[in-house]
Amino acid sequence: MSEAVEVQGGELVKRHRLFTRVWHWTNAVAIFVMLMSGLMISNAHPRLYWGQYGANFDTPWLDLTHWLPQGRFPGWITIPSTYNLALSRHWHLAFAWVLAFGFLAFVIVGLLNRHIQRDLALKRGELAPKHLIEEIVHHAQLKFPTGAAALNYNTLQKITYILVLFGLIPLLILTGLCLNPGLSPLTGWAIDLFGGRATARSVHFLCAMGIGGFIVVHLTLVVLAGPYNEIRSMITGKFRVPHDRKPRVAPEPAPELAGEAA
């Protein structure tokens, strides 16, 4: 969105364009299916290893059976909700296509309509320590932008989106491809880059956890920033500009106290 020269608090403006909205919800569905079916797949062998191989007689760097109730991810968080490795793989392998090609479309369209260059790219000065500290403090104090600033991604948002969109998701896709034995002649270079298939599998899991963490923070901030307005902007595109916060006025001294002082 181009930065509005003047917008009034309370004004209803266009914020997210159609493609961004369609991609957002498609991607949301794909991500949830991938995460939940992925947890069911993890339940088949909930141990992670480093290196070229890893199986029951090898030492895992992370044994999830020690951390999970009854040694596995519970059914309320998996697809399907009862143990079924075959079916969870069907979900995972089908929606992998939705995730990967959806992401590809986002990058291509985002470059063409300049959403990436204009809205996501970091601008000069945004990474200055003073600026970052100020934004972190504001976030911690739950002071959300008002007026025109509310129409733009703030720096922390940009950094997060860049890390997820151009870090975690591509890495997730690459490590996923490394796990395909049918592609192993092609992906051998990537498997070796990670130091082996077992490591690629571990990185795959860690990326998934990273995205899970992002979702938790993202949803929390949506709720705190005003869920109705935020969600509507991602459905219809329309966003009501928050009013400026009222300035704090020093209280008048009480007449009695003033009198006593005198």
Add this chain to the structure above:
Amino acid sequence: MSGILTRRALVGSMVAGSGMILSGCDALGNNPQFREVLKLGEDANYIVHRSLQDRMALAKEFAPNQRSPIFRSNGTRMPVGDAYARHIATEFRDWTLVIDGLVARPQVLPINQLRAMPARSQITRHDCVEGWSAIAKWTGVPVKLLLDGAGLKPEARYIVFHCADANDGTPYYESFDLLDAYHPQTILAWNLNDQALPVMNGAPLRLRVERQLGYKQAKYVQRIEAVASLKSVYGGKGGFWEDGAGYEWYAGA
């Protein structure tokens, strides 16, 4: 206060919504038509994998010191029944491999003849569908050699491997297209890590198809059958796990 109520109500509805999402996914997953839609993912993987790389491209081979300390067993560890027990007692001297179906020259090959044929050795990584991996050295006769000897008929499209183990009475089998059947690394192994193949790993003949997941590596192989279609083979989905549990026939993804 109304703002707080709004947020609380929203959080509550999100929690309720996640429950609905779950039961919705289960209902979808159990719907046969929707399962066919999900299966498109496997079909797409098969097409893309076959299109993207050279058909003879090899899976990575490792150095001897990169092997797993222990190559674990999975699935059947000991076929039930007197027939196999007798084979163990006679150290598999009487084991034969039948090659039939759509071939010009059906074969019955004694195990000793198989062991005397030109052998291929390879140190490769076994990737189980469950997620674990293990590296071992396999030595055995290339399946291509066997198929060439039998003379495949033009109408043959798939190669089925029938096995001596049965789970709850259902015979174990796996099948492949000709591309994987003729792949240089597709062998009937009779040797694991320079030792005779252990019973728990499929003695005396264990299939290796190095670009697919572990459940496709059929153990206790006693018959190779060339067919034009998989539809009339047992449950028609191309394998024991495919028929019984819905695993993918193409296990390269």
